[in-house]
Amino acid sequence: MVFEYLGDNLLSLIKYTGYRGLSIHMVKELCFHVLVGLDYLHRQLSIIHTDLKPENMLLCSTIDPSKDPRKSGAPLILPSNMDKASLESGTVKGRVTFYANLTNNQKKVRRKVKETAQDFAGKTAVESSQSNTDLPNDHLVGSANVDRVSNSDAATASGKESVGPKKCSGSRRRKTLESVDLKCKLVDFGNACWTYKQFTDNIQTRQYRCPEVILGSKYSTSADLWSFACICFELATGDVLFDPHSGDNFDRDEDHLALMMELLGTMPRKVRESTFSHFKVLTLICSSHFMNMLCPFQIALGGRYSREFFNRHGDLRHIRRLRFWPLDKVLVEKYEFSEQDAKDMADFLIPILDFDPEKRPTAAQCLLHPWINTGPNNLQPRVPDARSKAADTVNSEQIKRDKEKKDAMEVRMGNMAIV
Numbered sequence: 001m002v003f004e005y006l007g008d009n010l011l012s013l014i015k016y017t018g019y020r021g022l023s024i025h026m027v028k029e030l031c032f033h034v035l036v037g038l039d040y041l042h043r044q045l046s047i048i049h050t051d052l053k054p055e056n057m058l059l060c061s062t063i064d065p066s067k068d069p070r071k072s073g074a075p076l077i078l079p080s081n082m083d084k085a086s087l088e089s090g091t092v093k094g095r096v097t098f099y100a101n102l103t104n105n106q107k108k109v110r111r112k113v114k115e116t117a118q119d120f121a122g123k124t125a126v127e128s129s130q131s132n133t134d135l136p137n138d139h140l141v142g143s144a145n146v147d148r149v150s151n152s153d154a155a156t157a158s159g160k161e162s163v164g165p166k167k168c169s170g171s172r173r174r175k176t177l178e179s180v181d182l183k184c185k186l187v188d189f190g191n192a193c194w195t196y197k198q199f200t201d202n203i204q205t206r207q208y209r210c211p212e213v214i215l216g217s218k219y220s221t222s223a224d225l226w227s228f229a230c231i232c233f234e235l236a237t238g239d240v241l242f243d244p245h246s247g248d249n250f251d252r253d254e255d256h257l258a259l260m261m262e263l264l265g266t267m268p269r270k271v272r273e274s275t276f277s278h279f280k281v282l283t284l285i286c287s288s289h290f291m292n293m294l295c296p297f298q299i300a301l302g303g304r305y306s307r308e309f310f311n312r313h314g315d316l317r318h319i320r321r322l323r324f325w326p327l328d329k330v331l332v333e334k335y336e337f338s339e340q341d342a343k344d345m346a347d348f349l350i351p352i353l354d355f356d357p358e359k360r361p362t363a364a365q366c367l368l369h370p371w372i373n374t375g376p377n378n379l380q381p382r383v384p385d386a387r388s389k390a391a392d393t394v395n396s397e398q399i400k401r402d403k404e405k406k407d408a409m410e411v412r413m414g415n416m417a418i419v
Contacts, residue, residue, distance in 0.1 A: 005070060006185065007062040010054035010235065016063055016177065019238035024341055027235045029182045030057075032372055034228060037186045038363035042221040046195045049186060050203040052227035054234065056188040061181045195220055206252070207240045211260060211271065212357050214253050215303025222357040225366070229352040236345065237335045250318035254309050258319040263327060264353055269314060271355045327353075344371050 010030065013022070022030075034057060041047045049056075062068040193199050203223065204213055210226035212219050233241040241263075244256035261267055311317055327350060331342035348371035354360050366372065 006187070007059040007068065010057045010059070010184065010231070013059065013063060013180070014054060014234065014238055016173065017238060021236050021238040021335070022177070024236065024345070026177075026180075026182060027232065028372060028374070030184060030235060031228075031232050032367070033182070033184050034186065034231070035363045035367050035372070038221075038224055038228065039367065041186070042195070042224070042363055047189070047192050048195060048198075048219070048221050049189065049192050049224050049227075051188065051191045051205060052186070052224055052231065053205050053208050054231055056186065057184050057231075058187050059181065060183045060185065063180055064176055065179075206244070206256075207242055209256070210357070211257065211267070211355055212303065214256060214305070215271075215309070216305040217271075217303040217357075220357065221362070222360040225352050225360050225363065226357075228363075228366075229349045232345075232349060237331075239335075247318075250316075253305075254316060254318055257309055258316055258322060260353075260355075261316075262322050262324055263330070264350070264355065265324065266314070267310075267355050344374075347371065 021027075038049075041049060061071075065071050191200075191203060198219075201213070201216065201219075203219065204210065204227060208227035208230045210219065210223045213223060230241045233239075242256060242259045244252045244259055246252045246255065257267070309316060316322075326346070328342045328346035331337040331345060332339060337345070348366075348369050352360055352366065361369075
């Protein structure tokens with residue numbers, strides 16, 4: 001399988017800042033591209049990514065242009081002799097590779113192609129080394145050095161002496177960051193699912209996991225938006241928004257919920273309320289017809305793990321003393337944002353971090369928020385006019401028909417094994 005060449009992921013970009021965060025205008029531009037991708041996934045393809053994080057968002061080019069082989073002319077890294085021997089033998093650490101299934105003629109062709117590529121790479125490397133003899137060493141090191149440099153920056157900032165390689169100047173790093181092409185794309189759909197056909201309840205990386213997944217409720221495209229909000233905060237500050245840890249008498253899930261409530265306030269009853277805690281009472285007081293109408297509503301809002309975390313009064317079972325620290329105050333007091341920047345960013349993120357998934361804005365609605373619209377002019381999404389509204393009406397009818405087809409397909413696929 002051949003894909004387009006993409007650059008560094010957004011975590012590498014955060015590391016390149018020394019975990020200090022990007023400027024607001026850069027965060028807005030990155031968020032714009034991510035939201036455009038999410039809008040396409042959710043509306044056009046009916047796909048939930050389920051594992052959004054900085055590592056799964058790739059820039060379309062490298063942070064440092066000198067490390068981009070398309071621009072610098074540097075040779076691509078080919079497998080070592082040991083790697084080639086493992087590939088040609090058909091096993092890598094006991095696993096049979098695709099190479100083992102090739103015919104002898106196909107293997108000969110592949111060997112000739114590799115030999116030709118190596119000859120070309122060797123000549124290019126000689127020419128490159130001759131042309132770069134007068135350049136500083138940091139132009140010749142591999143991209144892995146970016147991580148080491150940022151770690152040494154972090155160590156220096158914390159008062160520890162750096163023992164890593166000599167880092168490039170702060171002015172050069174800032175200049176490099178300012179020239180980065182911030183267009184990015186979403187990648188890694190290995191855990192993705194359809195909005196109408198989901199495969200597992202265990203989704204999302206811990207720090208970007210939404211409350212409905214922790215509570216065991218149903219999830220949809222709004223789960224991706226929760227992860228997006230966490231990533232937006234991380235891009236602006238260099239820190240993850242939620243980093244839960246287990247304690248002596250509570251686990252990471254309960255601490256995660258506590259951190260959410262300290263930032264966003266008390267979780268609404270309809271979100272935290274367990275589905276199963278009310279079944280016996282409802283059975284006694286409701287007719288079977290009324291139960292049939294009510295149960296799907298309760299299941300959509302409740303979670304099968306809610307009773308493990310909350311008591312009947314709505315308090316966490318093991319973590320009692322919560323200290324409320326709203327997002328705008330966090331940005332001002334901890335990260336030294338200006339009052340206006342903190343307020344504007346909080347106004348954008350708080351609705352996306354709503355505990356109720358149904359109240360979170362869609363990616364398309366986020367693109368129309370003033371915080372995004374105040375970015376570069378060429379990134380502003382156009383407000384729909386009368387003609388586009390009429391087109392939207394036609395599109396909504398088409399979407400309705402498509403949904404009916406998908407529902408019928410889901411029924412047909414109900415008993416089909418996914419391999």
